[in-house]
Amino acid sequence: MSEMEPAKNMISIKIDGVEYKAKEGEYILNAARANDIFIPAICYLTRCSPTLACRICLVEADGKQVYSCNARVKEGMEITINTPNILKERRAIMEVYDVNHPLQCGVCDQSGECELQNYTLELGVDSQSYAIPDTKRETKNWSSVLHYDAGLCIVCERCTTVCKDMIGDAAIKTTKRGGAALDKDYKATMPKDAYAMWNKLQKSIIAPSNGTDYTNCSDCGECIAVCPVGALVSRDFQYTTNAWDLKRIPATCAHCSSGCQIYYETKPTSIADRTEKIYRVTNEWNYISLCGAGRFGYDFENRVEGKDQEAFTKAVEAFKKAKVINFTSVITNEEALMLQSLKEKMGVKLINREARAFQRFLDFYSQASGNSLYTTDFKEVMATDFVMSVGTSLRNDNPNARYAFNNIQKMNKGAGLYFHPVGDNLVPTFGKNIEMFTHKVGQEELALLLIIDLFADHDKLPNSVKEQLDRDKLLEALGKDSEAFAKSFDKMMKKKESFSLMVGEDLYFHEKAENIAKLIAVLENSSSVKVAMIPPKTNSLGVALICDLDDEAEGYTIGYNALGDFRLSALGDGDLDMPSMNQQEGTLTNMHKRVTPTNAALEYHGYELNDIMAELISAPKYTIDWTPHLPVEKGFKSINFDDLPNEYKNDGTENRGYLLDTTTKEVGEIEVDKFDDSTVLDGEIAYRCNPQRQFNDFTNKAHQIFEEFGLYASKERAETLGKRVTVEFDNGSLELDVIVDERMDGDIVAVPDFKSAENIYELFGASRYQKVIIREV
Amino acid sequence: MGLEQFKNRNVGTQNYVKLDLPHPPKNGWCAFKQVLSRSLKPELFVGLWVALREMINALFRGQMHTTQYPLEKLPISPRYRAIHEMLRLLESGHYRCIGCGLCEKICIANCITMDTRYDENQRKEVSEYTINFGRCIFCGYCAEVCPELAIVHGGRYETASEQRASFSLFEDMLTPIDKLNLQQEYQGFGAISPNADENIKKTPLAY
Ligand code: SF4
Ligand code: SF4
Ligand code: SF4
Ligand code: SF4
Ligand code: SF4
Ligand code: FES
Numbered sequence: 001m002s003e004m005e006p007a008k009n010m011i012s013i014k015i016d017g018v019e020y021k022a023k024e025g026e027y028i029l030n031a032a033r034a035n036d037i038f039i040p041a042i043c044y045l046t047r048c049s050p051t052l053a054c055r056i057c058l059v060e061a062d063g064k065q066v067y068s069c070n071a072r073v074k075e076g077m078e079i080t081i082n083t084p085n086i087l088k089e090r091r092a093i094m095e096v097y098d099v100n101h102p103l104q105c106g107v108c109d110q111s112g113e114c115e116l117q118n119y120t121l122e123l124g125v126d127s128q129s130y131a132i133p134d135t136k137r138e139t140k141n142w143s144s145v146l147h148y149d150a151g152l153c154i155v156c157e158r159c160t161t162v163c164k165d166m167i168g169d170a171a172i173k174t175t176k177r178g179g180a181a182l183d184k185d186y187k188a189t190m191p192k193d194a195y196a197m198w199n200k201l202q203k204s205i206i207a208p209s210n211g212t213d214y215t216n217c218s219d220c221g222e223c224i225a226v227c228p229v230g231a232l233v234s235r236d237f238q239y240t241t242n243a244w245d246l247k248r249i250p251a252t253c254a255h256c257s258s259g260c261q262i263y264y265e266t267k268p269t270s271i272a273d274r275t276e277k278i279y280r281v282t283n284e285w286n287y288i289s290l291c292g293a294g295r296f297g298y299d300f301e302n303r304v305e306g307k308d309q310e311a312f313t314k315a316v317e318a319f320k321k322a323k324v325i326n327f328t329s330v331i332t333n334e335e336a337l338m339l340q341s342l343k344e345k346m347g348v349k350l351i352n353r354e355a356r357a358f359q360r361f362l363d364f365y366s367q368a369s370g371n372s373l374y375t376t377d378f379k380e381v382m383a384t385d386f387v388m389s390v391g392t393s394l395r396n397d398n399p400n401a402r403y404a405f406n407n408i409q410k411m412n413k414g415a416g417l418y419f420h421p422v423g424d425n426l427v428p429t430f431g432k433n434i435e436m437f438t439h440k441v442g443q444e445e446l447a448l449l450l451i452i453d454l455f456a457d458h459d460k461l462p463n464s465v466k467e468q469l470d471r472d473k474l475l476e477a478l479g480k481d482s483e484a485f486a487k488s489f490d491k492m493m494k495k496k497e498s499f500s501l502m503v504g505e506d507l508y509f510h511e512k513a514e515n516i517a518k519l520i521a522v523l524e525n526s527s528s529v530k531v532a533m534i535p536p537k538t539n540s541l542g543v544a545l546i547c548d549l550d551d552e553a554e555g556y557t558i559g560y561n562a563l564g565d566f567r568l569s570a571l572g573d574g575d576l577d578m579p580s581m582n583q584q585e586g587t588l589t590n591m592h593k594r595v596t597p598t599n600a601a602l603e604y605h606g607y608e609l610n611d612i613m614a615e616l617i618s619a620p621k622y623t624i625d626w627t628p629h630l631p632v633e634k635g636f637k638s639i640n641f642d643d644l645p646n647e648y649k650n651d652g653t654e655n656r657g658y659l660l661d662t663t664t665k666e667v668g669e670i671e672v673d674k675f676d677d678s679t680v681l682d683g684e685i686a687y688r689c690n691p692q693r694q695f696n697d698f699t700n701k702a703h704q705i706f707e708e709f710g711l712y713a714s715k716e717r718a719e720t721l722g723k724r725v726t727v728e729f730d731n732g733s734l735e736l737d738v739i740v741d742e743r744m745d746g747d748i749v750a751v752p753d754f755k756s757a758e759n760i761y762e763l764f765g766a767s768r769y770q771k772v773i774i775r776e777v
Numbered sequence: 778m779g780l781e782q783f784k785n786r787n788v789g790t791q792n793y794v795k796l797d798l799p800h801p802p803k804n805g806w807c808a809f810k811q812v813l814s815r816s817l818k819p820e821l822f823v824g825l826w827v828a829l830r831e832m833i834n835a836l837f838r839g840q841m842h843t844t845q846y847p848l849e850k851l852p853i854s855p856r857y858r859a860i861h862e863m864l865r866l867l868e869s870g871h872y873r874c875i876g877c878g879l880c881e882k883i884c885i886a887n888c889i890t891m892d893t894r895y896d897e898n899q900r901k902e903v904s905e906y907t908i909n910f911g912r913c914i915f916c917g918y919c920a921e922v923c924p925e926l927a928i929v930h931g932g933r934y935e936t937a938s939e940q941r942a943s944f945s946l947f948e949d950m951l952t953p954i955d956k957l958n959l960q961q962e963y964q965g966f967g968a969i970s971p972n973a974d975e976n977i978k979k980t981p982l983a984y
Contacts, residue, residue, distance in 0.1 A: 100982070106877035106924055107901040131983035139899055239893050239901040242878040270892045271905050 011075040028068035028079060029057055034651030039081055040090060040122065042115055042228055043156040044069035046286040046652060047382075048165035049411060053157045053200070055193040056093050056119065058086045085191075087123075092130075092194035094123045096201070100134040102151050108230035111242040115228035116154060130186070132202065135179040142172075142208055142215045145234050145296055145704060146224065153231035155201050159223035166289045168406030168430050170209060171217035177205040206231075216742075218692055220399070221295040225285040234296070236704055237280045241267055246279055250646045252588050252598040252656075253281075253294040254330055254581035255695045257535040258400035259590025261288050261646065261656060264298060264582055264601035275303075276602055278582065287648040291399030292693040297702035302570045304577045304606035312607050315576040316615045318566035319346075323555025326351045326562045328756060329537035330696055332586030333595065333636075334626040336539070336546040338613050339560075345617045349553035352543055353761045354536040356551065357508040359544035362533075364517035369524060370667040372635065373660060376500065376530040377592040378404050384498035384530065385412040390419045390447045391516075392504020393689050395426055395743065396750075398534045398591065401502050406430040408500075415492035419447040419478075420506075421769070422687055423714070423745025433492045435485065438746060439478045441769045442679035444507055448519040449675065450474045451529070454489070455499055460526035464672045465519070499527070504534040509688075509768045515673045522670050535591050537696070542589030545634040545660075560609075561697065562756050568609070571697050579604040580698060585624050585641065587657060595636060596657040597644040635660035686711075686727060686772045688764045689750040691741065696754050709758070710737040711774075712750040722776035727751065729763045729772055749774070853932045855965030858915040861908060862931035862963075863951040870957055872947075873927035876903040880919035880928055888912035889919060906947035910936065920967035929963035 009024035015037055022031035030046065032039050042054035050070035057068045060080040068079075097116055105117065137150035157174060164170040179202045187195055208215040224232045246265035253260040262281050269277040278298045283290050325339055325348050343350050366372055381387065382404045394402045408414035409431025418427050419437040428434050439447060452461070453469040461469075475482040501523070507516045520531055535541040543549070557564040560578070567574035570581070583604035587595050610626075613619035620626065627644075630636035637658050645655045691707040699705050711725060718740045727734045727749075734751065744750070748769075753760040764770050802808040834840040844851055853859070865872050876893040888909040896902035920929050928950075952960045962968075970976070 103980070106875050106879075111878070128981040131981050133983045235895075239876070239895040241893070242882070244882060245878070268890075271890050271907050 011073065013073050013075075013077045013079060015079045016081055022073045024073070024075075026073050028059060028061060028066070028071050028073055028077075030651075031073045032068065032079075032081075036650055037081075039068050040119060041069055042119065042154075043158060043161075045158055045161055045165075045226060047407065047411070048161045051157045051161055053155065053197070054093065055197045056090050058089055058193060060086065089191040089193045091123045091125060092191040093197055094120050094125045095128055095130055096194055096198040097154050098125060098128060099130050099132060099198075101154070104152075107239065108152065109233045109238055109243075110230035111244060113243045114230065130190075130198070132182065133180045135177055137177070137205060140213060141235060142213070143217065143219055144706070145219050145221055145236070145292070146215060147233050147235045147238055148206065149231050149233070150205050151231075152229050153206055154229055155204050155206065156228060157206075158226040158228065159206060159232055162222050162226045162285075162289070163217070165410040166403050166407055167218060167220055167222055168402065168426065169215075169217040169220075170429065171215040172206055172223065173209040174204040175207045177203055179203060218395075218399075219292040219296070220290065221292060222285065222289050225283060225290070225295070234280065234704075236296075241279050247276075248282070249599050249601040250597075251582070251601060252590070252596040252646075253290065254538050254588060254598065255293045255297060255699055256291075256398055257329075257538055257540060257591040258291075258294075258398055259538070259588050259592070259594070259596055260290050260294050260400065261596070261648065261654075262290065262294055266601055278601055284648045287652050287654065289400070289403055293399075293695055293699045293705060296704035297693065297699040298582065299703055300571075300580055300698035300701040301582050301602045302572045302577055302580045302604070302606075304572075304604060306605050307607055308577065311576045312611070315566065315568065315607075315612060318556070318558055318575075319612060319616055321556050322348050322558045322566070324349045324351055324550075324553040324557040324564075325560060326557050326564050327560035328352065328562050328696065329355050329535075329540040329543055330561060330581060330698060331539055331543065332581075332584065332598070332623070333539065333542045333546060333589055333630055334586040334623050335609050336543045337626050337630060338609055338619070340547045341613070341617060343548060348558075349550040350547050351553055351557075352540075352547070352549055354505070354508075355540040355543035355547070356549040357505075357513075357766075358533075358536055358540045359549055361508040361513050361517055362544060364514045365521060368518040368667065368670050369521035370665045371524075372663045373593060374531055374533045375524065375662070376532040377594070377659075378502075378532055379592060379654070380530060381500040381502060381532050382407055383412075384408060384500040385414040386416070386492070386496045386499045387414060388417040388419070388451060388499075388501045388529075390451070390501065390503050391444050391506035391510075392502065392534055393420060393422055393424070393687070393750075394418065394504075395424055396689050396692055397504050397536075399692075401504070401532075401534050401591075402427075405502070409434065413495070415496060417451070419444070421685075421746075422689070422748045422750070424743060425745050426743045433488075435480075435488060435492070437478050437480065441681040441685055441748075442677075443478060444510065445512060445516060445519060445675050446474055446477050448516065448523065450478060451501065452519065452523050452526070455529050456523060456526040458526075461522065462669050462671065464670075464674070465522050468672075468675060499529040501529050501531045502534060503531065505536040506768050508536060509764070509766060511679050511767065512673070518670050518672045522672065525670075533591070539588045539590075541591065541593070542587075542595075545589065545636070546631060563759060571701060577606045579606070579608055584608065587627055587630075587641070587644070589660065592654075593635075593660045593662070594654070594657055595630070595644075595660065597641060597646050635662060637661070681769055681771060684772055684774060685748045686729075686764075686770050686774075687748050687750045688753050688760060688768045688770075690752045690754050691739075691750075694752060694754045697756055700754055708737065708739060709752055709755050710739040712739050712741045712744065712752070714744040714746060715740050715742055717744075717747050717749060721749075721774060724777050725774050726777055727772050727774050729770055731765075732763050734758070734763070735777060853934060855963065855968075857932070857934065858917045858920075858930040858966055859932055859934040860910070860930070860936060861919070861950050862929050862933075863906070863947060864927055864929060864960060864963070865952045865954070865957055867957070867960070870954055872903070872951055873925045874903050874906065874923075875925055875927070876901045877924060879922045879924065883918045883922045885916055885918055886912045886914050903947065906950075908945050908950075910945050917966040920963075920965075923967060926963065926968070929968075930966055931963075 010021045011024050013022050020035045041057035043051050059068045060083050139149045160172050245267050248263040253262045262283050264278050265280050266276045266278050268274045281295050281298045387408045415433035417435050421441045423438045453471050472482045559567045568576050568578045570578040582601045585600050587597050589595050610619050610623045624641035627641040628638045644657045647655050693705050694707045718738050721738045724737050881889040892905040894904050
């Protein structure tokens, strides 16, 4: 059931005399892997640049020795994986890696999943020909989650590579180790590549790039995931279990709309307590990168002793008299479908603010463009070389959108335009060709008009757009000098072939959402820019497609993980307990328009929503029996849950669940409004935005995520604010601690919405930005 | 291996060999004769004499051959696999177990469980260790796999107790610190081979 990638530009190569097909321009290593052929390789990471640190991937291509991780296949190329000389090099390399490597495999957290062990055995290293005095290498805690044991590090540079090329923090780098120099004789006697590799290895070690002992980074833990040995381990996980004792449960991360592939790894809590506990989260790091919330925010389960009959009866009663169901986007497609069935059969109203805003926006977009859904996913975005972002705080809203933005700069020699009212000092460090537009709140339409002006075929534009395209004026309004921009834009456009735009939540919660959706449709119709949308929260896309949501509703309200008169809660604080996302199976719809399955990692003994359905309307035996009934007319497929795959193939194909079907129909010309300044906000402004790693009540419950609920501000702004402030909105106020976010710039402050009990959506209403009065207390 | 022999369920055609046994007594008289001839064999008196001789030897000549169990216990061969012991390092007195978990992994009865943690000295510490002796089959794999010669089978073969749990925790098996001088290096299952010195190679280090 995998979606086959189109067989574009396939060429033939020969590996060890056998003919295979490979994608043109692919690295030899990746081509071999796609054909299920093994070439030893340590330092290379798919989706990142080759560093040539290990040199073990040597092969012979057309008679010449090359590194398979950075040599590209050519038509008719003949590749030999093992020659006597290459085998000698590889063995010498592995011997070198073993020099002075501490003999502590017995306690090492890699516990057998070690690439150093594997390759040492694979290459039959049974004696050691090299020696050098060891250097004292200290163990360090780099952050609240990172533990680095320099003694175990083989300086393969995978951690630094992923941090730079994928994550974008570039928080760690190789530095001087201060080790002894190699014996001169080795140069003459050792295999050449092994010597070169050792020479470099002996000089380097990994350290935070800011020169301190602390990384001060996004704490995503991706460096831990890619480390081939036990040098980088999470502080919480260290020495608590062996890898082989853990049970792997394939799942989908339920914290944001990326819907990343993850494995929950479980084992009994302790000798005395045999209930299963999640020890860590791992991922297929060659194909997907997690953020800190996904990797460390896993212990949010709702432990329930048994079925609370009394609460259940009350819940059924509550549902019978309910007028409204208020819920969040942290919900499976199946449960969303249940709520929709309730609406159809019992006439309750459904309230989900973030999904409703997105639903409206999608409707506006479909009406204007004729496409049932946005046309691009973030994999396609990642393949472009010019990327733009409008209406999203890239660093906070969606980690994978941010990774894509960064990866394009690093891997595709890309360029980028970043439009956002809240200044950010991390994004400009992603690459040399990034222009930051820190525009005023409410000027999002101008940003889109500028993009249309820059990229569209002006002949194809409707008049209502054309007459608004005065580049100098647009640039001026957006705070740029037009000459300087023209110059840098020329440079940015050099050798660029494919263009993409990502848009986010600011545009859905916008007074002019309809007009903005039209502008996006215009852009797509008249240019080659591909547009991808970031759904606001976890399953907002699924909810928007499945549920018929209401704007306003009054009366007796059931809150599902949200406020209400009767509360169902997976947080353990409601009137009836519900299973949390790591305790239930079902599907989620992610921003890549993919419906992915997730499995239950931990047991749950209480009632589920499906039990309430069985009492109220009718329901099949299991929640997952709803899966094949997801609305086909909205693009879902009628496939049983148990038939949904959840894996990546060796060539990187994502074989998880299925892609939503999309349709296109003809529509007439689009008429857009003229921009006026009425939506522009000035003065003291608060932005509804979560700190990195916090997305909802569940991340907040996890013990390794401790970003506080407070007022986030840039360093300069925080200094003027004081320690604790009241933030007054039109319809209420909040008292919050001021927290410095060193990566924020400018005067706009951020108020998080991850605590549903604080009812932040109510304060902000239909926009993500509000004028506020801030007073020190 | 073929499965033919399992598929042949026709027992009647198999080859049974009949033993050539004397016939059982046919009537009461024959049975009486059999009992009489078996009882009145002179060996009876030989047996009585042996017992009497040994009794005299034991009681009056100090040649007692039985042990006064449970006051006395016979020494047991190191090959015997009895209740496990956890040994300590002789120099430091620290327990030898490094918490590698190999015994837990190899255990065929799946009866070893352990908890480990990151301790104050940045080392892996075994915070609790237990063997479920209700399931242990005393196969000795755990002792054999242990890289530290930490877990061994001791000489404690009496496994009757009110509760098996009373000797299954780490501290129950661990050499008491005040008895460290009595700790014996184990010679049995899993011990290093007598010629280990000949086989060992030095780790090549440049210092
Ligand atoms: S910490 Fe791990 S990933 Fe990083 S260089 Fe060392 S061995 Fe490689
Ligand atoms: S945790 Fe993430 S951001 Fe921090 S150093 Fe590791 S890879 Fe880089
Ligand atoms: S929170 Fe989002 S980006 Fe992070 S791991 Fe989960 S799905 Fe991926
Ligand atoms: S003796 Fe065998 S069954 Fe008993 S604990 Fe050791 S490995 Fe397990
Ligand atoms: S094998 Fe030995 S060292 Fe390893 S955990 Fe078991 S007793 Fe401890
Ligand atoms: S994988 Fe090619 S040099 Fe390391």
